[in-house]
Amino acid sequence: MSMDEAAARALFATARVARLATVGADGRPHLVPIAFALDGDTLYTAVDHKPKRTTRLRRLENVAANPSVSVLADHYDEGDWSALWWVRADGVAGTVAPPEPRQARAVALLEARYEQYQRRPPSGPAIVVSISRWSGWRAADVGQGW
Amino acid sequence: MSMDEAAARALFATARVARLATVGADGRPHLVPIAFALDGDTLYTAVDHKPKRTTRLRRLENVAANPSVSVLADHYDEGDWSALWWVRADGVAGTVAPPEPRQARAVALLEARYEQYQRRPPSGPAIVVSISRWSGWRAADVGQGW
Numbered sequence: 099m100s101m102d103e104a105a106a107r108a109l110f111a112t113a114r115v116a117r118l119a120t121v122g123a124d125g126r127p128h129l130v131p132i133a134f135a136l137d138g139d140t141l142y143t144a145v146d147h148k149p150k151r152t153t154r155l156r157r158l159e160n161v162a163a164n165p166s167v168s169v170l171a172d173h174y175d176e177g178d179w180s181a182l183w184w185v186r187a188d189g190v191a192g193t194v195a196p197p198e199p200r201q202a203r204a205v206a207l208l209e210a211r212y213e214q215y216q217r218r219p220p221s222g223p224a225i226v227v228s229i230s231r232w233s234g235w236r237a238a239d240v241g242q243g244w
Numbered sequence: 245m246s247m248d249e250a251a252a253r254a255l256f257a258t259a260r261v262a263r264l265a266t267v268g269a270d271g272r273p274h275l276v277p278i279a280f281a282l283d284g285d286t287l288y289t290a291v292d293h294k295p296k297r298t299t300r301l302r303r304l305e306n307v308a309a310n311p312s313v314s315v316l317a318d319h320y321d322e323g324d325w326s327a328l329w330w331v332r333a334d335g336v337a338g339t340v341a342p343p344e345p346r347q348a349r350a351v352a353l354l355e356a357r358y359e360q361y362q363r364r365p366p367s368g369p370a371i372v373v374s375i376s377r378w379s380g381w382r383a384a385d386v387g388q389g390w
Contacts, residue, residue: 114320114322115318115320117263117265117275117316117318119263119265119273119274119275119314120273121267121271121272121273125267125271125310125312126267126312126314126334127265127266127267127273127312127313127314128265128314129263129265129275129314129316129332130316130330130332130390131316131318131328131330131390132390146390164271166271166272166273167273168272168273168274168275169275170263170275170276170277172261172263172277174260174261174277179360182277184276184277186275186276188272214325244276244277244278244279244292
């Protein structure tokens with residue numbers, strides 16, 4: 099019913115967008131869509147510097163307060179629910195800011211994956227997620243929708 | 245830079261899929277994609293009965309332990325990052341199971357919105373989210389990507 103970790107990871111890697119869930123110190127969840135790059139079981143995403151007031155961006159505050167995060171990629175098809183799938187990556191996140199080498203590494207991987215980042219590299223901190231668990235679901239395997 | 249609540253709600257209502265973030269008793273976030281229906285500031289989503297072992301489904305356990313949830317709808321366009329947008333609905337969730345009238349209400353709204361549910365109505369519990377805050381972001385307003 100659920101797919102194995104290697105299959106889940108491979109499917110996640112095909113997605114161009116994912117959603118990052120963090121949790122605030124108040125216990126409330128926070129969600130944003132992200133562009134991302136994978137390197138093995140490490141996921142990188144970055145923050146543009148302006149005009150999001152990077153220094154107090156909620157996702158960064160949350161990761162500092164509670165490093166547990168979840169990242170979801172999914173596929174929806176209006177006409178064919180048997181084509182639906184999702185993959186979730188659960189792990190622990192940290193933040194790296196310039197001039198830390200891992201921020202440059204994140205930018206390089208993101209530039210390699212997104213043409214838009216080649217034209218305008220993200221200049222803010224990167225979030226680095228060490229993924230400890232991949233899980234996934236495919237409608238075709240179970241014969242129903244979400 | 246951010247849109248007003250009415251605009252955010254209207255944009256969210258155009259989405260066919262959203263992502264639901266809940267938080268476990270252990271403080272870890274959990275993410276699933278959902279089909280949904282809106283009725284004012286109330287969002288409904290439902291769980292298919294089998295074979296997801298509904299009685300112990302994580303999202304339901306989490307909502308029981310911590311009712312704070314966040315739901316995100318977004319739009320990605322590979323070729324045009326100026327078309328990107330997202331809307332987030334933050335609120336408090338509860339669960340309603342058959343034969344509660346609100347579960348039937350959820351199913352009716354979901355059937356009206358998704359042809360697939362007309363053919364195969366969700367028979368499990370519904371999650372009802374009372375949304376207290378709509379927030380959104382549109383790339384066209386700020387001239388950059390996520």
